[in-house]
Structures are given as structure tokens and as C-alpha cells.
Amino acid sequence: GDARQLAALLTALVAQRGTEGVDFIEERYIRDRGRTMDEVQGGLAALGLHGREGPPELRQRVIDAYRVFISERKPLAGFVARDLADWQRWEFAPIFQAMLASSDPVHPTARQGMTSYLSAMPAAQ
Numbered sequence: 001g002d003a004r005q006l007a008a009l010l011t012a013l014v015a016q017r018g019t020e021g022v023d024f025i026e027e028r029y030i031r032d033r034g035r036t037m038d039e040v041q042g043g044l045a046a047l048g049l050h051g052r053e054g055p056p057e058l059r060q061r062v063i064d065a066y067r068v069f070i071s072e073r074k075p076l077a078g079f080v081a082r083d084l085a086d087w088q089r090w091e092f093a094p095i096f097q098a099m100l101a102s103s104d105p106v107h108p109t110a111r112q113g114m115t116s117y118l119s120a121m122p123a124a125q
Contacts, residue, residue, distance in 0.1 A: 006038075006039060007042040010046035011045070011046040011050070019061045022062060025043040025065065026065045029042070030069045030073065031072055044079055047062045047065055047066070048083050063089060066080040070092065074106075075105050076107050077106075078109065078113030081117035084117060085120045093117070093121055096118055
């Protein structure tokens with residue numbers, strides 16, 4: 001029941017199974033509407049760690065899972081914005097801009113993440 005333990009377990013799962021582990025998190029934690037916020041964040045923590053520190057070929061699969069997260073969990077989309085900015089993945093800017101301009105609810109932490117992402121984006125983008 002402790003999300004910190006869940007994040008560690010999911011991190012180990014991805015370390016052991018690679019993209020299959022990412023698939024598992026995507027299906028069971030990102031897409032599953034029955035998951036708690038802590039469980040979703042545990043899955044994101046595991047993905048983020050592997051995107052930052054895992055094998056380079058795994059990062060693209062993590063970004064694809066983030067894309068699903070942004071699509072499926074719009075009010076929380078900004079939770080992954082820091083990683084995307086660190087990886088200079090600016091293709092998400094139009095999505096974040098539209099979300100911020102919309103009257104749809106956005107979690108305050110997610111809003112801050114999207115704003116920081118957009119502020120970090122190079123001017124030429």
C-alpha cells in the first residue's frame with residue numbers, strides 16, 4: 001500500500017523486463033482509471049528514472065508512455081513535463097499550451113510543470 005515501495009517495485013520490473021515493464025506500467029497504472037493518484041505517481045516515478053538513467057533505447061519507449069499519460073490523464077499531464085523538458089522534447093508544447101488555455105481543470109502541480117516546460121523551451125521552437 002505504500003507508493004514509495006510501489007515505485008521501487010515498478011522500477012525493478014522495468015530494469016528486469018525493459019519495454020515489457022513499461023508496457024505493464026502503461027496498461028496497469030496509466031490507463032487504469034481505478035488507480036489512486038499515489039499509484040499513478042509511483043508508475044511515473046519508475047518510468048522517469050528509467051528515462052533518465054536507463055539504457056538510451058528505453059527512453060523513447062518511456063516518452064511514448066508519457067504521450068499516453070498526457071492523452072489519458074489530461075488534468076495531470078504536467079507531471080511528466082520536467083522530464084520532457086530535460087530531454088528537450090518540445091513537441092509537447094502545443095498540447096500543454098492548449099491545456100493551459102482551456103477552461104478544463106488542471107491539477108495545480110501539473111499546471112506548474114507545464115508552465116515550467118514552456119518557459120524552458122528555446123525561443124526558436
